[in-house]
Amino acid sequence: MSKLLYEIGVRAYGVGIRLAAPFLPKAAQWVNGRKGIFEEIGQKLAGNQAPLAWFHCASLGEFEQGRPLIEAFKLRYPNFKVVLTFFSPSGYEVRKNYAGADFIFYLPLDTAQNARRLVALLKPKLAVFVKYEFWHHYTRELHHQHIPLFSISAIFRPNQIYFRKNGSFYRRILKRFTYIYTQNQESAQLLASIHIDKVTMAGDTRVDRVLQNAQNAKQISIAQAFKADSPVMVIGSSWPQDLAVLLPFLQAQLPTLKFILAPHEIKEQELSELEAQFPGQAIRFSQARAETASNYRLLLIDNIGMLSSLYQYADYAYVGGAFGKGLHNTLEPAAFGPPIFFGPRYTKFQEAQDLIEAGVAFPVRSTQDLSKTFEELHQDPDRREKIRQATQVYLQKQAGATERILTSMEYWLPSRHA
Incomplete structure (x- = not known):
């Protein structure tokens, strides 16, 4: 019964998103990106003789978790080529030109026929699915073809279907993985409770990424000039639900605290409304000049891709999403050590819980x-310094997940397919 419901659900999703495509740009990208996908894959892989490693991420957030492993894998196995797939347009459209992968595609919908065709085209020597990606047909086909399959940065909760009495269909999906690397010990223990023991608590590979980013953070002259000698709060990936809480705070604090605000989605109407609410005090990044930026109190980021570097200018950070569907990346600001604020919906995010427990979020x-x-x-600089130090201690303890996973995976690639 569960299998039938799964099949119906997957196909209904495909139909639904096609019906939505004329009205929703992201749905249109999802549909258009998959048109002729197998022909595109076949053409781009034609003539390739190198062994392939397949990495799959649902979206941009999962890509950031997988990225350290992709890049470390490429360094250790330079004779391999990397295929990177995305399920969501928010991952593919942003990273379709990512230089760390040799081939980048959308993932076709999870049907038996699609899984057979894709695996036959790729012929991967191994596959790595990031975090929540547990597809029935793709895992079954890889398992049937005896292709090593790994899940990294996985995280599980007791209320998930895998741990219920009626979850046997979904447990079979998990059992097809050659090995699962979890973010925390609780997840490993949950898997052990359903007799899945090829598991290691490796940690979150994003920690390695954010530490690397912090060490190589790009200087942003406009932001530096804007900050000048003032304390700054960087608001990252904000949604309208966040702004409902933040705007009164901005109004009250603007005389003494500057703000850099990076919305999750760049929309002209929202930017215009923010400018109207703070006349003469707000400036868009695209319109700012270094020589006059310090005259403003609110810097509106109207581009994508610089948020992780902007956090270096933060005395305080606010991370959006937790008044809505889900919290965005709290590790990026943590790499620079400021106190971090976010909304109440954070319990599905292990790193957020860890940062709260450490007393830094x-x-x-x-x-x-x-x-x-x-x-x-704000009135206690000594406490802020202790927060900065405690954050660094936490991150250093968490670092190294990438190397732990890669070293473990070597067991299944003893010859390195030279």
């Missing part, structure tokens, strides 16, 4: 909650 439920916590920290 602060969930808030309202403007008043944010203001109170901020004022306590």
Whole structure:
């Protein structure tokens, strides 16, 4: 029964997104990106003689988790070529020109026919699925072809279908993985409870990535000039739900605190509304000049791709998403050590829970909650310095997941396919 529901669900998703395509740009990208996908893959792989490693990420966030392993794999196995697939346009469209992969495609919908065709075209020597990617047909086909299949940065919770009495169909999917590398020990223990023992708690590969980014952070002259000698809060990946809480805080704090605001989605109407709410005080990044940037109190980021470097200018950071569907990347600001604020929906994010437990991140439920916590920290520079130090201790303890995973995976590639 579960298998039938899975099949119906996957096909209904495909139909639904095609119906939505004329009205929703992201749905249109999802559909158009898959048109002629097998012909495109066949053409691009034609003549390739190198062994292939297949890495799959659902979206951009999962890509950031997989990226350290992709790049480390390329260094250790230079004779391999890397195929990178995405399920979501928000991953593919941003990273379709990523230089760390040799081939980048959309993942065809998970049907039996698609899985057979894709695996036959790729003929990968191994496959790595990042975090939540547990597809029935793709895992079954890889398993049937005896191709090593790994899950990295995986995280599980007790209420998931795998751990329920009616979850046998989904447990079979997990059992097809050659090895699973989890972010935390709780996930490894949950898997052990359903007799999946090819598991190691390796940690979160994103920690390696953000530490690397922090060491090589690009200097952004406009942001540096904007900050000048003022304390700054960087607001990253904000959604309208975040702004409902943040705007009164900005109004109250703007005389003494500057803000760099990077929305999750760049929309002209939202930028214009923000400019109208802070007349003469807000400037878009694209319109700012280094010689006059310090005259403004609010810098609006109207581009994609620089947020991780912007956090280096943060005395405080606010990470968006946790008043809506889900929290964005808290590790990026953590790499620079400021106190981190975010909304109440963070429990599915292990790193957020870890940062709260370490005393360096602060969930808030309202403007008043944010203001109170901020004022306590703002008046206590010694505590902020302790937060900076505690954050670095936490990150250094978490570092090394990439190397742990890669070293373990070598067992299944003893010859390195030279």
